[in-house]
Amino acid sequence: MAETTRTSATTIDSAACAPEWTEILRQMIFIRRFEEATEREFRRGKIGGYLHVYSGQEAVATGILSAIQKGDIVFSGYRDHAHALTLGADPCRVMAELFGKATGVSKGKGGSMHLFDAEHGFYGGYGIVGGHLTLATGAAYALRYQQTERIVVCYFGDGAMNIGSFHEAMNIAGLWGKQGMCPVLFVIENNGYAMGTSIERHSALTDLSARVRAYSIQAEKVDAQDVFAVRGVADRVIRQIRETGKPYCIEAVTYRFSGHGAADILQPYRTKDEVEEHRHRDPIMILRNRLREICGLSDDDVKKMEDDAGERAAQAVKFAEESPVPDPRELFTDVVAEHGPQPETES
Amino acid sequence: MAETTRTSATTIDSAACAPEWTEILRQMIFIRRFEEATEREFRRGKIGGYLHVYSGQEAVATGILSAIQKGDIVFSGYRDHAHALTLGADPCRVMAELFGKATGVSKGKGGSMHLFDAEHGFYGGYGIVGGHLTLATGAAYALRYQQTERIVVCYFGDGAMNIGSFHEAMNIAGLWGKQGMCPVLFVIENNGYAMGTSIERHSALTDLSARVRAYSIQAEKVDAQDVFAVRGVADRVIRQIRETGKPYCIEAVTYRFSGHGAADILQPYRTKDEVEEHRHRDPIMILRNRLREICGLSDDDVKKMEDDAGERAAQAVKFAEESPVPDPRELFTDVVAEHGPQPETES
Amino acid sequence: MAEKTYRDAIREAMMEEMDRDTNVLIMGEDIGVYEGTFRITAGMLKKYGPRRVIDTPIAEAGMAGTAVGMAMLGLRPIVEMMTMNFAIVAADQILNHAAKVRYFSGGQVDVPMVIRGPQGAGVQLSAQHSQTFETFYGHFPGLAVVTPATPADAKGMLKTAIRGKDPVIFLESAALYGMKGEVPDDLDFTVPFGQSRVAREGSDVTIVSYGRMLQVSLIAAEKLSNDEGIEAEVIDLRSIRPLDLQPSYASVAKTHRAVVVQEQWKPFGAAAEIAASITEEMFDDLDAPVARVTGEDVPMPYARNLELLATPHEPQIIAAVKKVMYHD
Amino acid sequence: MAEKTYRDAIREAMMEEMDRDTNVLIMGEDIGVYEGTFRITAGMLKKYGPRRVIDTPIAEAGMAGTAVGMAMLGLRPIVEMMTMNFAIVAADQILNHAAKVRYFSGGQVDVPMVIRGPQGAGVQLSAQHSQTFETFYGHFPGLAVVTPATPADAKGMLKTAIRGKDPVIFLESAALYGMKGEVPDDLDFTVPFGQSRVAREGSDVTIVSYGRMLQVSLIAAEKLSNDEGIEAEVIDLRSIRPLDLQPSYASVAKTHRAVVVQEQWKPFGAAAEIAASITEEMFDDLDAPVARVTGEDVPMPYARNLELLATPHEPQIIAAVKKVMYHD
Numbered sequence A, B: 001m002a003e004t005t006r007t008s009a010t011t012i013d014s015a016a017c018a019p020e021w022t023e024i025l026r027q028m029i030f031i032r033r034f035e036e037a038t039e040r041e042f043r044r045g046k047i048g049g050y051l052h053v054y055s056g057q058e059a060v061a062t063g064i065l066s067a068i069q070k071g072d073i074v075f076s077g078y079r080d081h082a083h084a085l086t087l088g089a090d091p092c093r094v095m096a097e098l099f100g101k102a103t104g105v106s107k108g109k110g111g112s113m114h115l116f117d118a119e120h121g122f123y124g125g126y127g128i129v130g131g132h133l134t135l136a137t138g139a140a141y142a143l144r145y146q147q148t149e150r151i152v153v154c155y156f157g158d159g160a161m162n163i164g165s166f167h168e169a170m171n172i173a174g175l176w177g178k179q180g181m182c183p184v185l186f187v188i189e190n191n192g193y194a195m196g197t198s199i200e201r202h203s204a205l206t207d208l209s210a211r212v213r214a215y216s217i218q219a220e221k222v223d224a225q226d227v228f229a230v231r232g233v234a235d236r237v238i239r240q241i242r243e244t245g246k247p248y249c250i251e252a253v254t255y256r257f258s259g260h261g262a263a264d265i266l267q268p269y270r271t272k273d274e275v276e277e278h279r280h281r282d283p284i285m286i287l288r289n290r291l292r293e294i295c296g297l298s299d300d301d302v303k304k305m306e307d308d309a310g311e312r313a314a315q316a317v318k319f320a321e322e323s324p325v326p327d328p329r330e331l332f333t334d335v336v337a338e339h340g341p342q343p344e345t346e347s
Numbered sequence C, D: 001m002a003e004k005t006y007r008d009a010i011r012e013a014m015m016e017e018m019d020r021d022t023n024v025l026i027m028g029e030d031i032g033v034y035e036g037t038f039r040i041t042a043g044m045l046k047k048y049g050p051r052r053v054i055d056t057p058i059a060e061a062g063m064a065g066t067a068v069g070m071a072m073l074g075l076r077p078i079v080e081m082m083t084m085n086f087a088i089v090a091a092d093q094i095l096n097h098a099a100k101v102r103y104f105s106g107g108q109v110d111v112p113m114v115i116r117g118p119q120g121a122g123v124q125l126s127a128q129h130s131q132t133f134e135t136f137y138g139h140f141p142g143l144a145v146v147t148p149a150t151p152a153d154a155k156g157m158l159k160t161a162i163r164g165k166d167p168v169i170f171l172e173s174a175a176l177y178g179m180k181g182e183v184p185d186d187l188d189f190t191v192p193f194g195q196s197r198v199a200r201e202g203s204d205v206t207i208v209s210y211g212r213m214l215q216v217s218l219i220a221a222e223k224l225s226n227d228e229g230i231e232a233e234v235i236d237l238r239s240i241r242p243l244d245l246q247p248s249y250a251s252v253a254k255t256h257r258a259v260v261v262q263e264q265w266k267p268f269g270a271a272a273e274i275a276a277s278i279t280e281e282m283f284d285d286l287d288a289p290v291a292r293v294t295g296e297d298v299p300m301p302y303a304r305n306l307e308l309l310a311t312p313h314e315p316q317i318i319a320a321v322k323k324v325m326y327h328d
């Protein structure tokens, strides 16, 4: 199997100082603050169920989703807050969803694992590992069938690559791609672990991009703690997908700083040192330092961003807290189309 | 992806004339006659259900199963007559199974798709495409866990490689192989088609061996119309599996002469010419010619083999025909263990 | 009205809807070049081309899951399962995705898709290829599950399914494909879900069934009439979810006795729900407990004699009718 | 006897059987290094090593299928599903392979394996993570399906499952993991399948349940006794397949009224089978139709207030009891 190329953006040109990068930094900082708030609110018992936060992986959401266009569609797993937020979902409504409130993006019916915001192109939020890959593949077909130039982005974890639906989706995407009918960007969020199982222990072949090439789908690795690198690949690749209608895969090599979920306190599968080491490659720090060094971003600017982000996260919590719970009648809505051809199920 | 090596036995040495090869020819001819008989009996309405015959692929069953040892275990799909027969299942009882008779190898409960003969190492006979690959993988683990030197052989078609259970089995086999805990030989019976869908239309990457290597499993292609070639690879590879406890995959490139199943009369997916062309590479003819040219096999010898095979097939039909149908009480046996801890299901 | 086979009724429903709405497409294994193992899709690839008649690899989860994605984006995919037995590998895509995404998204998407294919015992297809799935799917909210028993219903209900907004499990019976019946010509002829019908009138006993067993029940009813002078009212449920038992209740109010007929295993089968519901609603009207006629509780055997014993036939229905009428 | 949690009862059953028989092993996701998401397998990897405590990739079909192969070759694998919801992707391996290979091979193999894990509603796990599966599996011959409601049953039935010859679907409830109860110390303490038991004696009404809902039913029964003077007999079914309804019949002969309690959706749920069977057998003894208490027929919502409305609680059971007693 050929060596996997690894892209990294060591050469930074003047475009690096475009205002957009400040926006990306702002967004990454906000995601971090937002996730910290969710962890706090989970401990306070305000958020229920499972909670999977994104801290450490911010460059994957922002680097790629800043490169797509309006009308593009995004699918994700259960670690989905950052994707929804980066697409423009209202943080207040995202937090309200986590609180199980009527004002939530999914009316409080979905929760953390099932954020959904069709208006902003976010098509969920799924809890069965690997289950949404086939959905994304079908969505990509639909967009091409409808003769649009829209594309699909589909996020999933390294661990999801071992389940059958990954395989079926990839092979179908590869086949449809040959007809130019499958404009989808698969993004492996390779954070090294499926819950507590490291890649070496869950994947027979540890070169994940190589696995994807076995479906005749182009794939490349990128150092995803470096949002410049991610964005660089994304720009090029998304253009290609849009032009060709063929799938592509980015293996975003990243790391999660928090536990797998809120219950993963002990983390017996990795050492404190390992986590600490990766904190030296915090994607926020990397971008911030670069903007400081090259573009003259000041400490004050950064401080202001941090404060703003904290403020917005706090506002989201406040909004969520003050929002009403769903009306009990909501229990029975959205089961089937209310005005579909079928009468209500008798009870 | 690296070029796939293709083994072929162009150099024939004196071992080519070992008596074993005559036996293999005899077995291949018998399989052909047996299958022709099943097709006849199907048309006569004596065999029901689905019937998938093996004609054209004889070298895959015989080339590999002549290389295994007593105690080894074989799993197959629904195109399974040849595997059972080559392992030593009584042809009369195999035919009786197809007739749905009490004397059948599965007591008449399984039929063509579910031959089973544990005594001869044949562990079925499965009808869900790809479903048995995980079983074979688990069986291989068991054999190693029990500290035996036994191995598993698992046959499946090219079309089976697109279903989720193939993927999960392969990845698990790859992982367990690293611990030396998965002595299984996966044999792709690549006959170019999944029912009426050619490889180019069902597999995004058409190099099937390369797909298997994406699970860190060694794989190689062999021209499987040439039983010498198949057997050559099998001998080497089986030794390696037994020694290392690691899985291996042989992609046996073959062709089926009959329709997919008995109902596949029109065969709109391939031309008569294509089939005719492949008949020039009939594996029986290839072996027969070689034994004639090199080892002095006479036309008389061949004639005798053909007659014997026809005779034995006819005997099997006679046995099947004269056997009794299952006792009606058999309907309720073998659902759960009769002396297991659970009482019978109340009805 | 014209007489048509169940098979042609299904094909026509699909083709008329594909003519009507370019968002409708079909995918499945060997439905295009091969023209379908049961030839339901014969001629369709030629007419609509490979973008709308998609031959897939053997990947039922992939088929069902991609259909969900297509449906969420506005297409109306029809997935042909070669037989419904193979859809078990797609169960997660159907039960956890198709059935639930409307709900957990708070109603942000429609999921207009149809999963259709034959189910039930054929002739000697043995254990893995002979199952029925109305209970399997019927338990899950978010799905519609239908079991047409006639060519007209096959056509009319398939049109309803294709035009709807929800995932529909459309359960055919291979044994019915050759059956003929009158089918309305109107291009807009549809049969709504959740409306069962009286398939035969009678006053002595109520037989409730659906799908292929409805036809067996009708034959049993004729025999009962001819041989015993017992007039059975036969109800065709038509859809399993939503389930409409009003006509069954009305019938029981008249007959005071009911038999429910289902092809597969008794425990936790569909007949249990129907019997339990009838009892809950009509307890005071019932002169006998609702009887269930079902297949034997064993995996389907291959041998023809055993297979015939495993599945219900007219005699079992007749016996059950006599039992609820205390004629035994 | 010692007091133990349901969680410890399960772990002890597995460890004692692993000590007793080297053919017993366990596999699952994150059961080894991570020690299990519910910590059922804590300490096991250290004690038994990676050949007997196997961390698997996320591949439930792979887990279930390899277990079938192992079992056919004489091992006794236990598969831990992180939650039973994830086993839907393994449905084909369980329903078409584990459940049927004994039959279609004409009885040539035993398939001694256990698939176990928690099911049912937790706290706000929403639609894909809150389902129960007793009906899903209960319909299929070839499987045993059990739903222990106490620590003693959890231990005794798991031992029966591990020592058996057939595939067993062992349905736990995460909500019960912390529950304490007396558990016999005997290493050979087993609880046979297909023997339901009277969990509480009473003479006025029969409540039939299993698993977590059994505990809710017992609380309801206490309330009924204290507040209304109604003495409910509560039957714990313990196993769903095989299903033993004799004690329920005997109880109904005494009480003449029955309520069946089940956590999930009413249509085609387990309660239908139980109600239908009781009615078939005890029709003349019943003073009221058997009532069903079930969850609402909707995918599980996330919001806590909706989730509480979706699942049955004591008040619904009490209301159903009053209804069958015509006290409403």
Ligand SMILES: Cc1ncc(C[n+]2csc(CCOP(=O)(O)OP(=O)(O)O)c2C)c(N)n1
Binding pocket: A079, A127, A128, A129, A156, A157, A158, A159, A160, A161, A163, A189, A191, A193, A194, A195, A260, D029, D058, D060, D082, D086, D089
């Ligand atoms: C089919 C299925 N099996 C198991 C789970 C439980 N589970 C949830 S997340 C997870 C690990 C996934 O790891 P990965 O795909 O690498 O994503 P990450 O959490 O690292 O982002 C597991 C096992 C599930 N949700 N679905």
Ligand SMILES: Cc1ncc(C[n+]2csc(CCOP(=O)(O)OP(=O)(O)O)c2C)c(N)n1
Binding pocket: B079, B127, B128, B129, B156, B157, B158, B159, B160, B161, B163, B189, B191, B193, B194, B195, B260, C029, C058, C060, C082, C086, C089
């Ligand atoms: C899961 C599943 N889907 C579909 C089928 C129907 N089916 C039976 S054989 C077959 C083609 C298999 O092709 P391949 O694996 O290449 O084996 P071959 O028949 O060529 O030997 C199909 C689609 C099935 N049995 N199981």
Ligand SMILES: [Mg+2]
Binding pocket: A157, A158, A159, A189, A190, A191, A192, A193, A194, A195
């Ligand atoms: Mg991961």
Ligand SMILES: [Mg+2]
Binding pocket: B157, B158, B159, B189, B190, B191, B192, B193, B194, B195
């Ligand atoms: Mg093939």
